[in-house]
Amino acid sequence: MVDNGNHLILSANKNFLELCKIIKSDNSLVYHGTNFQFFDYKEKKFWSLDLKKFKFPFGIFNKRQRIPNSKISDYFSFIKILLVNKQHKVGQIISKKNGLYTSFWEPFTVGVLNTKCEDASAFLLKNVLMQTFFKGPNFSGIYQPKNSWDQSLIKPAEKFISQKDINIDFNNILKSITIESDKITELIFKKGFRKLNDDDLVIFAMPPSNVNKILPFLDLPKDYNPIINIHFKWDTKNLKNKNKIIGMLNSHSHWVFVKDGYFSVTISAANELFKFREKLIYEIWKEISKLFSLDNKKCPKYKIIIEKKATYNQTPKNHKLVKNIENIPKNLKIIGDWTQYNFPSTIESSIISGKKLCEQLV
Numbered sequence: 001m002v003d004n005g006n007h008l009i010l011s012a013n014k015n016f017l018e019l020c021k022i023i024k025s026d027n028s029l030v031y032h033g034t035n036f037q038f039f040d041y042k043e044k045k046f047w048s049l050d051l052k053k054f055k056f057p058f059g060i061f062n063k064r065q066r067i068p069n070s071k072i073s074d075y076f077s078f079i080k081i082l083l084v085n086k087q088h089k090v091g092q093i094i095s096k097k098n099g100l101y102t103s104f105w106e107p108f109t110v111g112v113l114n115t116k117c118e119d120a121s122a123f124l125l126k127n128v129l130m131q132t133f134f135k136g137p138n139f140s141g142i143y144q145p146k147n148s149w150d151q152s153l154i155k156p157a158e159k160f161i162s163q164k165d166i167n168i169d170f171n172n173i174l175k176s177i178t179i180e181s182d183k184i185t186e187l188i189f190k191k192g193f194r195k196l197n198d199d200d201l202v203i204f205a206m207p208p209s210n211v212n213k214i215l216p217f218l219d220l221p222k223d224y225n226p227i228i229n230i231h232f233k234w235d236t237k238n239l240k241n242k243n244k245i246i247g248m249l250n251s252h253s254h255w256v257f258v259k260d261g262y263f264s265v266t267i268s269a270a271n272e273l274f275k276f277r278e279k280l281i282y283e284i285w286k287e288i289s290k291l292f293s294l295d296n297k298k299c300p301k302y303k304i305i306i307e308k309k310a311t312y313n314q315t316p317k318n319h320k321l322v323k324n325i326e327n328i329p330k331n332l333k334i335i336g337d338w339t340q341y342n343f344p345s346t347i348e349s350s351i352i353s354g355k356k357l358c359e360q361l362v
């Protein structure tokens with residue numbers, strides 16, 4: 001089974017790591033460390049940033065440690081981002097002329113917020129930086145599953161839940177609800193319905209677009225950003241480059257993950273690109289074959305997965321909307337990644353939202 005996306009977990013995501021311990025899947029994760037390798041297609045060069053060696057802020061005075069083509073003054077952008085307010089967009093704070101724009105701010109913003117710099121909330125980005133990069137290398141390393149998310153998260157979580165005698169009713173979506181006297185009294189599913197008791201609690205754990213179908217009076221984000229993943233079948237055993245994760249700059253592809261038997265390429269905030277599906281695949285393959293010096297070999301078998309609504313467009317305007325959810329029925333709680341509004345929509349945020357609710361209920 002291949003995943004729909006190459007979900008990265010940072011070592012700062014302590015709730016994710018705690019959950020994996022609870023569901024006994026922590027041994028199925030692999031730690032890739034803090035050394036991030038990049039390939040810049042414009043410069044035709046590899047370079048890497050090892051956060052263990054790069055001692056911020058003192059490292060910026062050493063040219064050899066600095067990100068290629070960056071000047072000391074470019075690093076003032078880290079101070080600027082600390083001073084942002086909730087209305088600021090990343091693109092307003094960091095100029096495209098800044099020597100770190102293409103090599104750091106753009107890939108970091110698009111990777112973390114799945115939103116283009118010109119739209120992305122600088123406040124959300126600042127909050128991530130404060131929890132990761134600014135805390136040091138121990139909070140900025142990468143975890144991924146050894147095999148797949150199915151094996152590291154989905155199956156172990158299902159097993160854990162079933163051991164608690166809870167049934168999951170798959171493939172049966174909630175279509176609507178009945179509200180009486182400010183309380184949900186009935187859940188109407190695709191298959192069947194359920195009348196509720198007076199002391200029942202309803203928890204929605206679905207994306208804002210689907211919450212909005214059921215509660216149309218809520219003012220929630222209407223714009224979403226896609227993430228594209230293309231998995232190319234390839235014998236990856238004898239590649240010269242041994243890095244498993246490589247960031248790509250000045251290219252269509254953003255990240256390539258070298259897996260057992262395939263390359264997996266991720267493109268975030270791919271709003272324009274996903275319309276050019278066929279053309280895109282061949283362009284991406286050209287980038288991969290160049291990166292791994294595959295001598296322009298013919299495009300192999302591939303599988304493309306487009307998540308059209310991977311996350312909501314994480315702009316200041318939408319951040320304000322998800323923050324101000326009011327007037328929901330008294331016996332309803334809403335959780336999910338997007339409800340942790342001071343952080344981006346990620347697995348960690350989703351877990352925190354569930355954990356906070358459990359803490360409220362016990």
Ligand SMILES: Cc1cc2nc3c(=O)[nH]c(=O)nc-3n(C[C@H](O)[C@H](O)[C@H](O)COP(=O)(O)OP(=O)(O)OC[C@H]3O[C@@H](n4cnc5c(N)ncnc54)[C@H](O)[C@@H]3O)c2cc1C
Nearest residue numbers: 005007008173174206210227307310336337345346347350
């Ligand atoms: C391609 C891709 C790459 C990503 N990369 C990363 C990454 O690198 N790191 C990271 O931390 N996060 C990443 N994310 C985001 C991460 O996947 C989400 O933040 C996380 O899955 C959100 O979990 P959730 O449970 O809150 O919501 P979801 O995973 O969206 O789950 C909501 C569930 O509700 C169900 N549902 C919806 N409507 C109804 C209904 N009416 N009735 C019943 N059920 C319903 C859906 O079927 C779904 O199972 C990525 C997402 C995508 C798509």
